[in-house]
Amino acid sequence: MRIFKHPILNFERKRLVTFTFNNKTIEGYEGETIAAALHAAGIKTLSHSSEKHRPRGLFCAIGNCSSCLMEVNGEANVRICVEEVKEGLIIRTQTGKGDLV
Amino acid sequence: MIPVEILVIGGGPAGLCAAVQAAEMGSKVLIVDRNNTLGGQLVKQTHMFFGSEKQYASTRGFDIANILLDKIDKMKNVEIMRKATVLAIYEDGVVSLEHKDKYIKIKPKAIVVATGASEKNLAFPNNDLPGIYGAGAVQTLMNEYGVKPGNRVLMIGAGNIGLIVSYQLIQAGVRVEAIVEAAPTIGGYLVHASKVRRMGVPILTGYSIKEAYGTDSLESAAIWKLDENWRGIPGTEKKLNVDVICISVGLSPLSELLWQAGCQMKYIHELGGFVPVRDTNLHSSVKGLFVAGDVAGVEEASSAMVEGYIAGMSAAAYLGYKLYNMKLVKEDLMNQLDSLRHGPVGEKIRRGISNLTIEHEAAASVDAL
Numbered sequence: 001m002r003i004f005k006h007p008i009l010n011f012e013r014k015r016l017v018t019f020t021f022n023n024k025t026i027e028g029y030e031g032e033t034i035a036a037a038l039h040a041a042g043i044k045t046l047s048h049s050s051e052k053h054r055p056r057g058l059f060c061a062i063g064n065c066s067s068c069l070m071e072v073n074g075e076a077n078v079r080i081c082v083e084e085v086k087e088g089l090i091i092r093t094q095t096g097k098g099d100l101v
Numbered sequence: 102m103i104p105v106e107i108l109v110i111g112g113g114p115a116g117l118c119a120a121v122q123a124a125e126m127g128s129k130v131l132i133v134d135r136n137n138t139l140g141g142q143l144v145k146q147t148h149m150f151f152g153s154e155k156q157y158a159s160t161r162g163f164d165i166a167n168i169l170l171d172k173i174d175k176m177k178n179v180e181i182m183r184k185a186t187v188l189a190i191y192e193d194g195v196v197s198l199e200h201k202d203k204y205i206k207i208k209p210k211a212i213v214v215a216t217g218a219s220e221k222n223l224a225f226p227n228n229d230l231p232g233i234y235g236a237g238a239v240q241t242l243m244n245e246y247g248v249k250p251g252n253r254v255l256m257i258g259a260g261n262i263g264l265i266v267s268y269q270l271i272q273a274g275v276r277v278e279a280i281v282e283a284a285p286t287i288g289g290y291l292v293h294a295s296k297v298r299r300m301g302v303p304i305l306t307g308y309s310i311k312e313a314y315g316t317d318s319l320e321s322a323a324i325w326k327l328d329e330n331w332r333g334i335p336g337t338e339k340k341l342n343v344d345v346i347c348i349s350v351g352l353s354p355l356s357e358l359l360w361q362a363g364c365q366m367k368y369i370h371e372l373g374g375f376v377p378v379r380d381t382n383l384h385s386s387v388k389g390l391f392v393a394g395d396v397a398g399v400e401e402a403s404s405a406m407v408e409g410y411i412a413g414m415s416a417a418a419y420l421g422y423k424l425y426n427m428k429l430v431k432e433d434l435m436n437q438l439d440s441l442r443h444g445p446v447g448e449k450i451r452r453g454i455s456n457l458t459i460e461h462e463a464a465a466s467v468d469a470l
């Protein structure tokens with residue numbers, strides 16, 4: 001779901017990198033957030049709420065709301081809407097509040 | 102502990118203008134922003150701005166940000182720290198922030214808080230489904246990263262942001278099924294409304310969302326007509342086949358840092374919620390802490406810029422820096438604010454602000470010099 005032709009904006013995309021989401025290989029561009037790359041790949045459900053297990057997605061996209069917390073390279077509760085993609089990142093859906101240690 | 106003269110928190114239009122003004126008077130300024138790109142809300146705005154020439158009207162939002170950043174680039178006494186989130190302002194004036202996974206402490210002599218605003222949410226069944234976003238998130242995805250949020254959108258709110266983001270969605274090749282607005286009239290400018298209407302988007306006033314549906318993510322939504330008490334009328338439901346709901350029902354000041362610093366706050370409906378009391382130099386009730394832009398009351402980029410210049414000038418004056426014609430400059434800025442705050446909306450904002458204004462002892466203010 002990437003935009004390639006836009007009447008005003010010109011998206012200068014940087015180097016293509018690959019990372020994994022729940023063991024699936026996903027592509028993204030350097031400089032964009034993990035959330036943007038996942039969205040571009042059509043992945044909208046990022047986690048589940050810890051009590052009622054309701055699906056959670058992106059809401060504010062600027063690091064305010066904590067709706068997008070995921071596990072990145074083993075670290076829990078990363079706000080992927082403000083964390084950039086990098087080659088080889090291992091991203092997982094996090095269960096509950098995540099393992100802090 | 103890093104010593105700093107003037108710390109500007111937030112590099113949106115307000116913060117950037119505060120830095121420019123304070124630096125022009127000779128003080129050393131550090132701007133910190135949690136983002137990698139400075140400009141705040143401006144960087145997502147592809148439309149040409151209203152206002153007057155002094156606030157770069159008829160220039161596209163992201164171009165305004167670049168003009169300000171170019172100016173700052175040429176100034177030797179302004180430093181910028183990107184990807185730095187301010188976490189706290191303590192009573193002794195120490196500010197802590199997170200930068201590159203490190204915890205940093207700063208001791209500024211004066212602070213300008215220009216953190217902007219955050220979006221309000223709306224209560225309705227299943228409002229937590231993935232695919233339901235704040236309008237700002239949709240803008241970030243499509244205008245910063247070139248990624249579509251989905252294919253068919255229901256926009257909630259026909260204020261300027263709702264109208265403009267609808268237009269931006271169409272520009273990005275996304276279908277906007279409808280814009281619903283609970284009020285009986287459209288809140289935004291008519292030019293924006295006509296533009297989206299011409300592109301075939303219905304604007305339904307007196308309507309709101311009833312419920313969202315979906316299992317893993319949003320699949321559809323029901324809207325319904327509201328009675329005069331803003332309650333839904335059974336039997337008027339319409340089902341819309343949408344995979345995106347965009348909520349644009351207003352902003353409220355991002356004021357946590359001000360609360361924590363001990364600023365006196367007041368609830369002013371017209372300004373979007375709790376806002377700091379201040380004097381006309383934008384000096385808050387905490388000595389040496391100045392405020393500007395949406396965090397001081399939700400308005401527009403044009404007024405945020407003017408407030409930024411005032412707050413920057415006041416902070417520099419507070420530290421003893423001078424401008425030979427400071428009084429005149431301040432007068433001009435105050436006049437600019439006045440002319441921006443005309444019309445019915447401006448009237449409301451002026452009324453709100455008049456309930457907020459306090460006086461500081463003249464000794465540390467622009468007026469004394």
Ligand SMILES: Cc1cc2nc3c(=O)[nH]c(=O)nc-3n(C[C@H](O)[C@H](O)[C@H](O)COP(=O)(O)OP(=O)(O)OC[C@H]3O[C@@H](n4cnc5c(N)ncnc54)[C@H](O)[C@@H]3O)c2cc1C
Pocket residue numbers: 110111112113114115116133134135136139140141142143146149150151152185186187188215216217218237240261262263265266355393394395396400401402403404405
């Ligand atoms: C769709 C849309 C259309 C608009 N159209 C117009 C228009 O036509 N004309 C007009 O005048 N205005 C318009 N506006 C309004 C305008 O964009 C805002 O009023 C303006 O950007 C407010 O400026 P600001 O500097 O106060 O805040 P912002 O632009 O929100 O900037 C705040 C900055 O502070 C940073 N920040 C926040 N908290 C922290 C922290 N703890 N640590 C570090 N950094 C932090 C943020 O990352 C951000 O960069 C529009 C807004 C939107 C959303």
